[in-house]
Amino acid sequence: MDRVLFGRTLRAQRTKLLIVLAALAVWGALMPLVYAELIDTPLGAQFKQMVDSGIVPAQLTKFGGGDIFTLPGSIALGLIHPIAVALVCVFAIGFAAAAVAGERQRGTLEVILARPISRRTAYRTLLGSLIVFLCLAILAVLAGTVASSAAFGKLGELKVGNMPLLGLNAVLLYTALGSVALAASVSFDRLGPALGIGLGFTIVSYFFEILGSLWPAAEPLQPLSVFHYLDPQSVLDGKAAPFDLVVLAAVTLAGVAWALAVFPRRDLAAPS
């Protein structure tokens, strides 16, 4: 890691980071609020009756493996919701894809690599920055969740001791996505292809997981998705699967190995 490059990267992202962290904290706080409204109000009771009667398909209330009628399930639903995914992907995909390809497209990578920094060190620094951003993002959403659960008197329904493992699982998921985007970033001279690969991998992966959760015939697609290896409800219920972490770590390592092999060997011709 290069200390100067790391510091500059953090400073350059600070405004965006603060906005995303605030949004994620609010989003995290929203799930216990919705759950409390469903459980504690007559309107919520009516809605549960509707679901139990089969008018509303049960799959819709268990979107992405969540369950809106339990607190861990609500939190799970919030974590896998497109809004949460999009917010974290501002860094997992947006930052990662632009980290090298964006600098290269602007021409500023030239100036950085004219300094005595190896490409491997530059990559490691950017990967380190990405992991810091993702840790902060997941921390914000989980902090919002715990604070909101406490505010609505639901903290007792939550095994808070399982939250760090959930955080680790979530960080690993987005690090896996980010490592793919970063691998694409070091492989291209322009932002477009790097962003396309990062977004494409994420969207297809997400689609497989959600389709499988809503349509039983598509379940075989779910193991092909990295999102399949984040099961927040099971983790919060104390039934975490270590294999999920292993798979996500393996995807991350594959991305890192690609980047460390390709980036130092690439020719960086003059920007056109």
Next chain:
Amino acid sequence: MNAAITARGLTKHYGHRRDPRQRPGRVIEALTGLDLEIHEGEIFGFLGPNGAGKTTMIRLLLGYLHPSAGSATVLGFDTERESQAIRAHVGYLPGGIALYDTMSGLDLLDYLCGLYRRAPSRRAALADRLEMSAATLRRPVRDYSRGMRQKMGIIQALQHDPELAILDEPTEGLDPLMQRAFYDVLADIKREGRTIFFSSHILSEVERVCDRVAIIRRGRLVALQDVARLLDRRKRHVEMRLVGPAPSLEGVPGVSAIQTVDGLLTCQLEGDVRPFLAALDGAAISDLTIEPAHLEEAFLEYYAEET
């Protein structure tokens, strides 16, 4: 004299010819078999039109590109295996430099110097010479004109007092006054024993500041000489206004293409001027002009061979 830069058969081809039946045109020969030695303490000009291979050479020296064949060293370090060590001792100004627009000039210079882990010992003098005041440096880079960005590029390349400066088209966008200030900066750096590798297509500035020059054409080195010797061997154009009979210049060493039209004698003069001046002794002339030799003629001569 130690070598600051050496290149031995340095070659860079872009593209691949995986199939031998594939057309050779798909492989771009950016640099072919370049042999070069640049001495410590000299200002070396690397001349060629756009696309001749100047930037490819620089990028090979700094490790941005990997050679297809051959090798090069910079300050004794191998460009393939020790490019990080090279960059620790080199200041580089890329052609058409891009800067971080949101940073202030001062923050940007601090950041870029911090990556060297060296003090910006030359920054204040450079900023003073190039008229980048403290107030200007406090402004965001996005507010800078093209010339100010180029000045920032020069300062960031030289502020840490590198042993070797590699400058790609350094006066691009500078006004004539700033160009002159920049030439003074180069002279100072040279006096302190630093080496400057200077890529340009502006012949007059290469002629003015460089000790030696290499001319590159389609990725191949076509000339490598002292600027003074290169100019000595150029033909100078001579004009003289006659007020009497024309002096006899036939057979004078170095004089050729003699023509007299309406009392105006013109000829070409090459090499030592003394035999020519001796031949003019007592000649009836009212005016004499010997145009100085310029690098441009030498350059055009090398390029004319191509057509």
